[in-house]
Each structure stands twice: as structure tokens, then as C-alpha cells.
Amino acid sequence: MFNKRFNFILTMMAFGYAFLYIPIVSLIVFSFNKSKLVTVWGGFSTKWYGELFRNEQIIEAALLSLRIAVVSACFAVAFGMLAGFVLARMKRFRGRMLFSGMTTAPLVMPEVITGLSLLLFFIALQDLVGWPGGRGITTITIAHITFSMAYVAVVVQSRLSDMDPSLEEAAMDLGARPVTVFFAVTLPIVAPALVSGWLLAFTLSIDDLVIASFVSGPGSSTLPMVIFSKVKLGVSPDVNALATIIIAIVATGVVLAMVAMKKQESRHKRDIQIAAVAN
Amino acid sequence: MASDNTKDKSKSPWNDPYADPYISIENITKKFGDFTAVDNVSLKIYKNELFCLLGGSGCGKSTLLRMLAGFENPTSGRILLDGQDMAGIYPYDRPVNMMFQSYALFPHMTIEKNVAFGLHQDGMHKGEIRKRVADMLELVKLEDFAKRKPHQLSGGQRQRVALARSLIKQPKLLLLDEPLGALDKKLRENTQFELMNLQEELGITFVVVTHDQEEAMTLSSRIGIMDSGKIVQVGTPNEIYEYPGTRYVADFIGSINLFDGNVVEDEADHVRIQSEDTDATLYIDHGVAVTEGSRVGVAVRPEKMKLTRNRPDQADNVAEGIIDEVAYMGNLSVYRVRLKSGKIVKATLPNLDRDTEQFDWDEQVYVSWKPKSGLVLLS
Ligand SMILES: Nc1ncnc2c1ncn2[C@@H]1O[C@H](COP(=O)(O)OP(=O)(O)O)[C@@H](O)[C@H]1O
Ligand SMILES: [Mg+2]
Numbered sequence: 001m002f003n004k005r006f007n008f009i010l011t012m013m014a015f016g017y018a019f020l021y022i023p024i025v026s027l028i029v030f031s032f033n034k035s036k037l038v039t040v041w042g043g044f045s046t047k048w049y050g051e052l053f054r055n056e057q058i059i060e061a062a063l064l065s066l067r068i069a070v071v072s073a074c075f076a077v078a079f080g081m082l083a084g085f086v087l088a089r090m091k092r093f094r095g096r097m098l099f100s101g102m103t104t105a106p107l108v109m110p111e112v113i114t115g116l117s118l119l120l121f122f123i124a125l126q127d128l129v130g131w132p133g134g135r136g137i138t139t140i141t142i143a144h145i146t147f148s149m150a151y152v153a154v155v156v157q158s159r160l161s162d163m164d165p166s167l168e169e170a171a172m173d174l175g176a177r178p179v180t181v182f183f184a185v186t187l188p189i190v191a192p193a194l195v196s197g198w199l200l201a202f203t204l205s206i207d208d209l210v211i212a213s214f215v216s217g218p219g220s221s222t223l224p225m226v227i228f229s230k231v232k233l234g235v236s237p238d239v240n241a242l243a244t245i246i247i248a249i250v251a252t253g254v255v256l257a258m259v260a261m262k263k264q265e266s267r268h269k270r271d272i273q274i275a276a277v278a279n
Numbered sequence: 280m281a282s283d284n285t286k287d288k289s290k291s292p293w294n295d296p297y298a299d300p301y302i303s304i305e306n307i308t309k310k311f312g313d314f315t316a317v318d319n320v321s322l323k324i325y326k327n328e329l330f331c332l333l334g335g336s337g338c339g340k341s342t343l344l345r346m347l348a349g350f351e352n353p354t355s356g357r358i359l360l361d362g363q364d365m366a367g368i369y370p371y372d373r374p375v376n377m378m379f380q381s382y383a384l385f386p387h388m389t390i391e392k393n394v395a396f397g398l399h400q401d402g403m404h405k406g407e408i409r410k411r412v413a414d415m416l417e418l419v420k421l422e423d424f425a426k427r428k429p430h431q432l433s434g435g436q437r438q439r440v441a442l443a444r445s446l447i448k449q450p451k452l453l454l455l456d457e458p459l460g461a462l463d464k465k466l467r468e469n470t471q472f473e474l475m476n477l478q479e480e481l482g483i484t485f486v487v488v489t490h491d492q493e494e495a496m497t498l499s500s501r502i503g504i505m506d507s508g509k510i511v512q513v514g515t516p517n518e519i520y521e522y523p524g525t526r527y528v529a530d531f532i533g534s535i536n537l538f539d540g541n542v543v544e545d546e547a548d549h550v551r552i553q554s555e556d557t558d559a560t561l562y563i564d565h566g567v568a569v570t571e572g573s574r575v576g577v578a579v580r581p582e583k584m585k586l587t588r589n590r591p592d593q594a595d596n597v598a599e600g601i602i603d604e605v606a607y608m609g610n611l612s613v614y615r616v617r618l619k620s621g622k623i624v625k626a627t628l629p630n631l632d633r634d635t636e637q638f639d640w641d642e643q644v645y646v647s648w649k650p651k652s653g654l655v656l657l658s
Pocket of ligand 2: 341456
């Protein structure tokens with residue numbers, strides 16, 4: 001009876017994981033395919049990787065995406081932090097509900113709408129003040145800042161709400177002026193939230209296809225846009241190679257993060273034990 | 280005898296009308312919106328006092344303390360510290376330090392850095408800071424933990440770090456918000472004595488907030504009892520215990536037996552009260568200025584009650600009853616006695632000898648007390 005049920009669960013699990021990972025595994029396998037035909041195995045080769053690195057269009061797009069991601073993540077952290085502070089610290093002011101709703105709206109707004117509205121905004125701005133001078137890297141960066149700062153704001157706000165409010169009072173009580181309090185106490189405590197907010201903003205930016213498609217101009221195609229347009233013309237094996245590289249990077253990142261977390265957790269446990277023994 | 284008196288006087292400046300208070304709280308009110316958290320409080324606290332603010336949760340103790348530290352601005356009234364008006368002076372400019380209820384240790388700094396924080400703000404020389412911090416950590420017996428982070432310490436150790444951090448700047452006034460709240464009973468008692476020693480040693484004025492009446496009784500030179508934003512009584516632990524001014528205070532400090540009754544005889548040297556709780560009248564050897572017939576309460580502490588099997592030889596202050604419950608506590612026995620009127624009274628008898636007489640469940644007894652044991656409460 002028990003065994004039967006166990007078998008059932010195992011089967012379901014196998015199906016589930018197969019569903020998730022067979023496409024990815026096949027993608028990786030076919031990236032090492034000698035044949036140009038995507039679905040026919042013609043022997044092992046790494047030539048598509050070589051081809052990929054000779055493909056200037058892809059390399060350029062990747063660099064552009066990275067540049068946009070880094071810049072927009074930095075700005076998103078700066079602006080998101082300010083919004084997070086206001087949301088967490090100013091408990092009562094007129095229109096707080098509206099403000100907090102407006103800050104977090106981009107989280108649930110359909111990307112198509114965000115993209116379209118930003119496009120219309122940039123065109124109107126262009127007509128009015130002659131800036132940003134056509135669409136391209138600037139407009140994509142601005143667009144990415146606007147939607148990713150909402151995520152940063154939420155992360156910072158929750159970190160600040162968890163923080164003991166008397167920490168800052170204690171610093172002030174010991175003679176620290178507000179600026180010192182901020183840099184010596186508040187900032188170090190919210191730093192983890194800023195780091196994770198930055199990573200989140202970076203990922204969102206690298207990942208974005210829809211919004212970038214709306215606000216990009218000629219000659220400023222991001223990596224997702226290039227991949228998408230290549231695939232529209234038929235899947236070529238060098239896209240598989242690119243995807244494999246991205247998967248490798250992401251997997252490494254996830255594993256590193258998990259190891260770091262595990263380490264921290266075990267250190268924390270040990271600390272608690274030490275404290276208990278010392279008491 | 281005479282020398283005793285002068286000594287008493289120097290030790291109790293609150294009895295000296297010419298003594299200058301160190302902290303003078305004058306008609307302080309604090310409102311949060313429509314809600315009055317602190318209501319027209321006036322209080323004088325003297326140098327080297329260990330003053331306890333005692334009261335139930337939410338009665339405004341912390342708010343009053345935070346106004347002393349400068350974290351809240353009074354809605355009205357003023358606070359003088361050593362004669363200087365504190366209005367508009369920021370927390371970082373006050374010669375006051377506070378130990379927080381949550382300890383508020385900086386989680387990203389080591390114990391050493393936590394303790395040194397205050398000195399760094401003063402721009403003190405590095406070597407001097409190191410020396411002062413080492414001395415302070417030794418004082419609170421944490422020298423081996425200097426390089427640890429707060430989360431690597433136990434509750435008691437964290438409490439001592441918080442204390443060290445608030446003492447390092449040698450403030451003239453130290454504010455402590457429920458300093459021992461998070462400690463277990465044993466550790467609490469030890470720490471109470473450590474606190475008292477420190478206070479005497481360093482000559483700092485302490486204002487301690489607590490909701491624990493035992494703690495307040497043990498620690499303080501004087502206690503201020505708070506109830507919904509108001510100070511209802513200020514006095515030494517002994518005064519508060521023996522002469523509570525109101526039912527609230529009598530009930531809050533220790534346990535008490537309260538009899539309600541009407542004044543039938545009111546002379547300069549005694550009052551006689553007829554209570555529906557007892558057959559005999561209640562006789563108290565101090566007069567009160569009320570009209571005959573008015574309704575008052577009579578408070579008698581459980582340890583001032585006597586239990587006997589035979590009716591004692593006194594006409595007043597005696598009631599017949601049956602033992603309802605017995606609790607043997609070792610050093611004393613606690614009896615709950617059901618009087619004939621149905622009222623339950625509590626009597627605690629010390630177990631002076633191993634064979635001190637014990638009473639049994641359902642035994643018939645007489646509860647009695649002396650004329651000087653009762654206290655008339657008007658409100
Ligand atoms: N910043 C605040 N805003 C609104 N109400 C407050 C604030 N601080 C305290 N109160 C209220 O004031 C009352 C007294 O609080 P407090 O002084 O912390 O009490 P306690 O005696 O338990 O320390 C409580 O009812 C509390 O809800
Ligand atoms: Mg409190």
C-alpha cells in the first residue's frame with residue numbers, strides 16, 4: 001500500500017522534472033551538434049561556440065545588454081532606496097496609500113502597457129524638449145530604471161520595516177548626528193537589501209524583451225531582442241550555444257549563492273551554540 | 280539618634296525643601312494625536328538617585344523616559360536637567376544615555392565596536408578609546424567577548440553589552456527601559472544587585488522603567504507609580520508599601536486585603552469602620568479627615584494578618600472564617616481564608632521554626648490584626 005503510493009509520487013516527480021528539464025538538456029546537447037540541422041544529430045563539435053564568438057552582432061548585443069543592466073541597476077538602487085525609505089519611515093502623510101500603490105504598480109503592470117506608455121512618453125518628450133534625441137540605449141536604460149526601481153523599493157522597505165527602530169535612536173543617543181547615524185548604522189543594515197535589489201534589477205534588465213522592443217531604436221538591439229529576431233528566421237545552432245553559455249552562468253551563480261547561504265546558516269547555528277554554552 | 284537623622288537627610292534629598300533636584304519635570308504632557316500618553320506629570324529626581332518608574336504596560340513610562348532622552352518632544356510642560364531647559368536640545372547633545380528595552384545593539388559591529396561607538400562620536404583619541412573600552416568590558420565581565428558580534432552572545436551577555444555601551448560616555452544620567460525584561464529570574468536577581476553596585480560605584484543618577492514591582496522595590500531609592508499617563512504616587516519603597524495612597528497603588532505593590540465600609544467614628548487618634556465583610560468593626564489608630572458615614576476602604580497586608588484557632592481577645596479587627604486554600608512556600612505559608620460573609624482574605628505566616636504550626640484545609644480559624652496594621656484608603 002505504502003509502496004504503491006510511494007511509486008506514484010516518484011513517477012509524478014520524474015514526469016515533472018522531465019517536463020522542466022528535457023527541453024533544456026536537449027538544447028545543451030544540440031549546441032554541441034556538428035550538423036547545421038537543429039533536430040538531427042551529426043556528431044560532437046564545438047564549432048558553434050567559435051562561430052558565436054565571431055558573430056559581431058551577438059557580441060555587441062550582449063555588451064549593450066550588460067551595459068544597460070549595470071547602469072539601470074545602479075540607478076534603480078539609488079531611486080528605489082529613496083522610495084523604500086519614504087514608504088518605511090513616513091508612517092503618516094497625506095496620500096501615503098496612493099504613493100505606495102503607485103510605487104508598487106509597475107510590479108503588476110503588464111509589460112506591454114509599460115512599454116507602450118514609455119514609448120509614447122519618449123516621443124512626446126522628444127517633440128516638446130528635443131530630448132532624448134531618438135530612441136536607443138538611453139531610452140532603454142531609463143525604461144529599465146523605471147520598472148526595476150519598484151522592486152528595489154519593495155525590498156528596501158521590507159528590510160527597513162524589520163529593522164529595530166531603536167538602533168538609530170541608540171546611535172543618536174551615543175552622540176551621532178543624523179548623517180553619521182545613516183552611514184554608520186542604517187546603511188550597513190540595509191546593505192544586504194541593496195545588494196539583492198541590485199541583483200534583481202540587473203536580472204530584470206538582462207531578461208527584458210518586451211519593454212526594450214518598444215523603446216529601442218535602430219542599432220540598439222539588446223541580447224534578448226537579437227536572439228528573438230534570429231529565432232524568428234529559424235533556429236540556428238549558435239543560438240543554442242549562446243543559450244548554453246547563459247544557462248552555465250546562471251547555474252554557477254545559483255550554486256554559489258546556495259553555498260554561501262549554507263555556509264552562513266551553519267555559522268549562525270554554531271554561533272547560537274557557542275552563545276548557549278557560554279551562558 | 281541625632282546623627283542618624285542628619286545622615287538620613289543627606290541620603291534623602293527629597294525630604295529637604297532646599298535641595299536642588301537634578302531632573303525637574305514640570306507639568307509634562309505628551310499627546311499622540313488625540314491620545315494622551317503622559318498626562319501633566321511633575322516630578323523631581325535628585326542626584327545619585329535610582330528612581331524607578333513603575334506601572335502597567337501602556338501607562339506611558341517609556342514615553343516619559345524618551346522625553347528625557349530627547350526622542351519625543353513634550354506637547355506641553357518642560358524638563359530641566361541640572362537647571363538647564365532641555366527644550367530643543369537634540370538627543371546627541373544631551374548629557375544623557377539610554378539603555379534600550381530591545382538593547383538595540385548594532386548587529387553589524389563587534390561588541391568592542393558597539394561599546395566604542397559613543398567615544399568615536401566624541402572624536403576621542405584611538406588609544407584612549409581602546410583603553411576605556413577594555414576597562415568597561417572588564418567591568419561588565421565581557422573581556423573575552425570583545426571580538427564577537429551581538430548575535431553570538433546570550434541574552435544576559437547582550438544586556439551587559441548594552442549597559443557597557445550606555446555607561447562608556449560616563450553620562451550624568453542613565454535611562455534604562457525595562458533593563459532586565461528579557462532575563463530569566465535567577466539572572467535577573469543577580470543583575471539587579473550588579474546594577475545597584477554599579478550605580479553606587481559610579482555615582483550616576485539612574486532612572487529605570489519597569490513593570491515589575493519586585494524589581495522596583497529591590498532597586499530603587501524612590502518609586503513613581505504611573506497609571507494611564509499620570510503619576511499617582513511617589514515615595515520610597517517602604518512608604519509605597521506601607522502607606523499606599525490609593526487602591527490602585529495598594530493593589531499594584533504586593534498583595535493586599537481590602538475591606539469596604541462606612542466610617543462610624545472619626546476621632547483625631549483613631550477611626551472605626553463598619554464593614555459588611557466582617558462582624559466586628561475595623562479599628563485603625565490613625566485619624567482621617569472625612570465625615571462620618573462616608574464610604575472608605577481599609578487595606579491590610581497579608582503578612583500583618585494573624586491566624587488563630589480560638590477567638591483572640593480583641594473586639595475589633597477580627598473575623599471568623601474557614602481555610603479555603605493553603606500554599607506552603609517554604610519560608611512562609613500562604614492561606615486563603617473564606618470569611619463568613621463570603622469574602623476571601625489572604626494571610627501569609629512566616630515559618631520561623633521547622634515545627635511552626637500549620638493550618639489545614641477547612642479548618643475554622645480567626646483572622647485578626649492590630650489597630651496599627653490597617654490603612655484607610657479614600658480613593
Ligand atoms: N509614537 C507613538 N504614536 C502613537 N502612540 C504611541 C506612540 N508611542 C507610544 N504610544 C502610545 O502611548 C501609550 C504609552 O506607551 P509607552 O510609553 O510605550 O507605555 P509603557 O508604559 O508600556 O512603556 C501606549 O498606549 C502607546 O500605544
Ligand atoms: Mg515600555
